[in-house]
Amino acid sequence: MMAGCYALLLGTFIAACHAAFGDPEVLHKIATRPSKCGPECQLHGTCNEELGRCDCPRQRQGENCEQAMSEEEFRARCSRMEFRDVAECEKGYPDCFNSCNDRGTCENGFCKCNPGHYGIDCSLSLDDQGRPQILQGTSYTTRAKRPWIYVYDLPPRFTTWRNKNRMDRPTFFYFLQRLLGSGALTADPEKADFFLLPIKLRNPQDIFGNLLRALSYIKSTWPYFESTQKGSHVVMHTGDWGKMEARPAKHLNEVRRNLTWLTHWGIYNNSQKPHWLVAHTPGRDVVIPVITPMGRTPVFGHDKSPLHPRATVPVKDKIFFHAGRICGESSPPNTTLPWPHNCKDATRYSGGVRQRIHSHHHNRTGFYIGKHIPQYAVHLRTSKWCLSTQGGGHGNRQVIGTLAGCNPVSIGDGIYEPFEPEMDYSEIGIKLRDDDIPVLHEKLAAVGDEEYARKQVALKCAGHHLHYGSMVGGVTGESGKYDGFETILEILRVHKDHPETPPQDFSKVDSDFKKFMACGAEEFGDLPPPEPQGVKLCSNSMFDRVQDRCFPCIRRFTNTMGPPGGALCCGYPDLATCPRNWD
Numbered sequence: 001m002m003a004g005c006y007a008l009l010l011g012t013f014i015a016a017c018h019a020a021f022g023d024p025e026v027l028h029k030i031a032t033r034p035s036k037c038g039p040e041c042q043l044h045g046t047c048n049e050e051l052g053r054c055d056c057p058r059q060r061q062g063e064n065c066e067q068a069m070s071e072e073e074f075r076a077r078c079s080r081m082e083f084r085d086v087a088e089c090e091k092g093y094p095d096c097f098n099s100c101n102d103r104g105t106c107e108n109g110f111c112k113c114n115p116g117h118y119g120i121d122c123s124l125s126l127d128d129q130g131r132p133q134i135l136q137g138t139s140y141t142t143r144a145k146r147p148w149i150y151v152y153d154l155p156p157r158f159t160t161w162r163n164k165n166r167m168d169r170p171t172f173f174y175f176l177q178r179l180l181g182s183g184a185l186t187a188d189p190e191k192a193d194f195f196l197l198p199i200k201l202r203n204p205q206d207i208f209g210n211l212l213r214a215l216s217y218i219k220s221t222w223p224y225f226e227s228t229q230k231g232s233h234v235v236m237h238t239g240d241w242g243k244m245e246a247r248p249a250k251h252l253n254e255v256r257r258n259l260t261w262l263t264h265w266g267i268y269n270n271s272q273k274p275h276w277l278v279a280h281t282p283g284r285d286v287v288i289p290v291i292t293p294m295g296r297t298p299v300f301g302h303d304k305s306p307l308h309p310r311a312t313v314p315v316k317d318k319i320f321f322h323a324g325r326i327c328g329e330s331s332p333p334n335t336t337l338p339w340p341h342n343c344k345d346a347t348r349y350s351g352g353v354r355q356r357i358h359s360h361h362h363n364r365t366g367f368y369i370g371k372h373i374p375q376y377a378v379h380l381r382t383s384k385w386c387l388s389t390q391g392g393g394h395g396n397r398q399v400i401g402t403l404a405g406c407n408p409v410s411i412g413d414g415i416y417e418p419f420e421p422e423m424d425y426s427e428i429g430i431k432l433r434d435d436d437i438p439v440l441h442e443k444l445a446a447v448g449d450e451e452y453a454r455k456q457v458a459l460k461c462a463g464h465h466l467h468y469g470s471m472v473g474g475v476t477g478e479s480g481k482y483d484g485f486e487t488i489l490e491i492l493r494v495h496k497d498h499p500e501t502p503p504q505d506f507s508k509v510d511s512d513f514k515k516f517m518a519c520g521a522e523e524f525g526d527l528p529p530p531e532p533q534g535v536k537l538c539s540n541s542m543f544d545r546v547q548d549r550c551f552p553c554i555r556r557f558t559n560t561m562g563p564p565g566g567a568l569c570c571g572y573p574d575l576a577t578c579p580r581n582w583d
Contacts, residue, residue: 020101020102020103020114021101021102021135021137021138021573021574021576022135022136022137022138022574023137023138025137026136026137027137029128030114030115030116030117030125030126030136030137031114031115031116032115032116033049033116033126035047035049035115035116036049036051036052037049037052037053037054037064038054038063038064038066039064040064040065040066041054041064041065042115043065044056044057044060044064044065044066044112045057045060045064045065045112046104046111046112046113046117046118046122047115047118048118048119048153049116049118049125049126050118050124050126050130050132050153051153051221053155055118055155055156056156057107057108057110057112057156058074058077058078058081058089058092058108058110058156058161059074059090061073071086074086074089077089077161081157081161081162081163082162082163082166083163088163088165089163090108091108092107092108092109092110093108093109093163093164093165093558093560094106094109094558095109095557095558095560095561096109096110096111096121096160097111097120097121097160097173097176097177097561097564098121098123098177098180098181098564098565098575099121099564099573100112100113100121100122101121101122101123101135101180101564101575102573102574103117103122103123104117104122109160109161109164110156110160110161111160118153119153120151120153120154120159120160120176120198121177121180121564123135123180123185123575124153124187131187131188132187132188133187134180134185134186134187135180135574135575135576138574138576138577139576139577140183140575140576141183142183142184142185142186142191143182143183143184143580143583144583145184145582145583146193146493147184147193147194147489147492147493147496148184148185148186148191148192148193148194149179149184149185149186149192149193149194149195149196149234149489150185150186150187150188150189150192150194150195150196150224151176151179151185151195151196151198152195152196152197152198152218152222154197154198154199154214154217154218155217158198158199158210158213158214158217159198159199159200162200162210164200164560164561165560166202167200167202167560168202169202169238169239169264169290169291170291170293170559170560170561170562171236171238171288171290171291171468172200172201172236172238173200173560173561173562174291174468174471174472174561174562174566175236175471175485175488176196176198177471177561177562177563177564177565177566178468178470178471178485178565178566179196180565180575181470181564181565181566181568181569181575181578182470182485182486182489182565182566182568182578182580183578183580183583184489189222189224193232193492193493193496194232194233194234194260194492194496195224195225195228195232195233195234196233196234196235197211197214197215197218197233197234197235199211199214199235201235201236201237201238201239202237202238202239203239203245204239204245204246204247205246206237206239206245207237207243207245207246207252207255208246208249208251208252211235211255212251212252212255215255230257230258230284231258231259231260231284231495232260232496233258233259233260234259234260234261234262234492235259235260235261235262236261236262236263236288237261237262237263238263238264238290239263239264239265239393240264240265240392240393240394241265241276241277241279241393241394242261242263242264242265242266242267242279242280242285242394243255243256243259243261243263243279243285244256244265244276244277244278244279247277248277260284260285260286260492260495261280261281261284261285261286262285262286262288262488263279263280263285263286263287263288263394264287264288264289264290264393264394264396264418265279265280265287265393265394266279266280266287266394266415266416266417266418266420267279267280267414267415267416268280268281268282268414268415268416269413269414270414271414272351272413272414272434273351273413273414273415275347275348276351276393280416282416282421282502282503283495283499283501283502283503284495286419286422286488286491286492286495287416287417287418287419287420288418288419288484288488289396289398289399289418289419289465289466289467289468289484290394290396290399290418291468291471291472291484292399292400292403292467292468292472293472293559293560293562294472294473294540294550294554294559294562294567295554295559296559297472297473297475297540298377299377300376300377300380300400300403300404301376301377301378301380301381301404302403302404302467302475302540303475303540303541303542304377304381304541304542304543305381305403305404305405305463305475305476305541306381306404306405307403307405307459307460307463307475307476308475308476308477308541308543308544309476309477310477310543310544311543313405314381314382314405315382316382316383316384317382318366318367318368318379318382318383318384319366319367319383319384319385319441319444320361320364320366320367320368320369320383320384320385320386320387320409320440320441320444321367321368321369321379321380321383321385321386321387321406322354322357322368322369322370322386322387322397323368323370323371323372323373323376323379324354324371324372324391324397325349325354325371325391326343326354326355326358326369326370326371327342327343327344327345327346327349327354327355328343328344328345328346328348328349328350328355328392329343329344329345329349331343331344332371333355333358333359333362335362335363338359339352339355339356339358339359339360340352340355340356342355342358342359343355349391349392350389350390350391350392351389351390351412351413351415351434352434353387353389353390353411353412353434353437354387354389354391356434356437357369357387357411357437357440358370360437360438360440361440361441364441367441368383369387377404380400380401380404380405380406381404381405381406383406384406384407384444384452385406385407385408385409385429385430385444386400386401386404386406386407386408386409387401387408387409387411388401388408388409388410388411388417388429389410389411389412390412390415398410398417398418398425398466399418399466399467402428402459402462402463402466403463403466403467403475403476405456405459407428407429407430407452407455407456407459408425408428408429408430409429409430409432409440409444410425410429410430410431410432411431411432411433411434411436411437412434413433413434418466419465419466419487419491421502421503421504422491422494422503422504422506422513422517423462423465423517423524424504424524427455427458427524427525428455428458428459428462429455429459430443430444430447454525455525457525457526457527458524458525460476460519460528461482461517461518461519461521461524461525461528463475463476463478464476464478464481464482464483464519465482465483465484465487465517465519466484467483467484468483468484468485469483469484469537469567469568470483470485470486470537470566470567470568471483471484471485471562471566471567472540472550472554472562472566472567473537473538473539473540473550473554473567473570474537474538474539474540474541474544474567475539475540475541476541477539477541477543477544478537479531479534479536479537479581479582480537480567480568480581481520481531481581481582482516482519482520485566487516487517490513490516490517491503493513494506494510494513497510498510507524531581531582534579534581534582535568535579535581536548537567537568538550538553538567538568538570550567550570553567553570553571554567554570565578566578
């Protein structure tokens with residue numbers, strides 16, 4: 001019998017853990033401390049030892065999970081958690097957050113933690129003074145670089161009970177796992193810079209249902225929502241219209257005003273597009289890029305990205321490229337009629353940008369503007385400029401085009417792109433107003449060879465920011481130091497440090513931020529210096545050696561969550577030892 005791996009419950013020794021990572025004496029002490037929950041809790045569920053709250057798997061209930069749910073009760077719970085039927089609900093999801101850190105067992109997406117451990121991924125336990133610690137008994141320490149993030153340990157009805165199979169945009173799940181692997185996670189709320197709500201927000205019901213209930217629970221359990229400054233509590237929403245996915249309502253005003261929202265949708269002024277509601281507060285909210293999950297990089301040709309140092313830059317034989325939907329109704333545009341008569345929906349979808357561009361430029365030499373096209377990835381790599389604009393709501397063309405080496409043409413009055421205005425898109429592409437569309441060809445022709453070459457250099461750095469390399473693996477030979485995950489944290493830091501500064505001016509008042517956004521160079525657009533050598537980020541690029549590829553690691557995990565701690569932790573099951581090359 002291994003010390004610390006069995007506990008006496010209900011008069012019987014039960015297996016409490018297997019050989020978890022960490023000091024055996026510390027693990028034994030954690031496992032044998034008296035629990036704040038009843039003995040049946042550790043038979044069926046997980047005890048949050050800080051609060052004395054017993055968390056149950058989806059199919060059990062009761063103060064200590066002592067009751068199996070009736071078929072009718074279980075069916076009702078499954079329906080609330082967005083499962084199609086009981087069979088799907090019973091099956092649940094194959095992966096758990098950070099694989100329960102080897103301190104518990106994964107049961108259909110729920111971590112049943114070893115005695116003494118708790119949390120969404122079993123990373124938490126109490127020390128001798130009763131203070132929460134992360135991966136106690138290992139070498140884990142919160143990293144030096146700010147900000148530090150505290151993640152609320154919410155009951156599973158807000159988190160792991162919910163249907164992860166319904167999450168088509170999994171940025172949040174990857175982000176939540178990466179917090180631990182990066183070292184940005186703190187268990188001490190008094191030292192935290194930001195407080196993250198670990199809940200999935202994708203559709204309107206998530207906002208006016210799950211989010212409101214989670215906030216009510218947080219306010220009644222912890223003092224920090226009321227005692228910290230506005231914006232210190234953070235949520236991530238991956239829907240089309242961000243925090244306005246749920247329509248305006250008085251009871252949602254506080255939620256929208258007082259939280260920091262990480263969303264894909266950056267509309268801050270709708271005076272030109274009144275059918276869309278303002279959904280972004282510059283200087284508090286952050287527009288974040290859409291994630292390209294690990295198995296999707298070949299779809300856009302990012303496994304052959306020209307931004308990789310070993311790539312041969314292809315001949316760019318097209319001036320401007322856009323392939324995809326033009327009209328909101330999905331039918332082909334009528335080329336015999338001018339905009340706004342060329343589509344039935346010529347103003348709402350994409351704010352009219354795609355329809356208007358097609359009307360003025362569809363037959364222009366060197367321009368390709370049409371619906372879907374074979375060899376899409378090849379066309380991206382061989383075009384100088386690619387349209388970067390919204391669709392029904394947010395778009396991801398800026399990410400797709402940038403990583404393919406195609407400089408973005410950003411058009412959308414009153415709408416910010418990912419990491420804008422903190423990142424200056426005029427340095428990597430062209431920012432135009434809607435009324436510039438008729439003279440788009442003249443604007444592009446005015447960019448000389450020298451200016452375009454500088455934009456290509458800046459594009460390599462922007463590619464680091466717009467790709468979540470540390471979470472899903474590299475595509476441009478990058479280390480992950482300046483990736484989307486780290487850029488989110490860096491922007492949050494500078495928001496906190498300079499609350500009165502307009503976000504477009506952060507680089508003027510914060511030299512560390514300026515250098516970060518330039519990927520270590522003095523100016524954005526200068527060639528960055530070589531990064532310090534460290535443990536190499538696994539790669540999804542065809543230009544890297546087979547032994548450096550992510551595939552052996554990622555094939556064991558789903559595209560919805562990816563590997564524990566992110567791709568940078570591949571090969572490091574003890575996340576306390578995950579490389580921190582830049583801390």
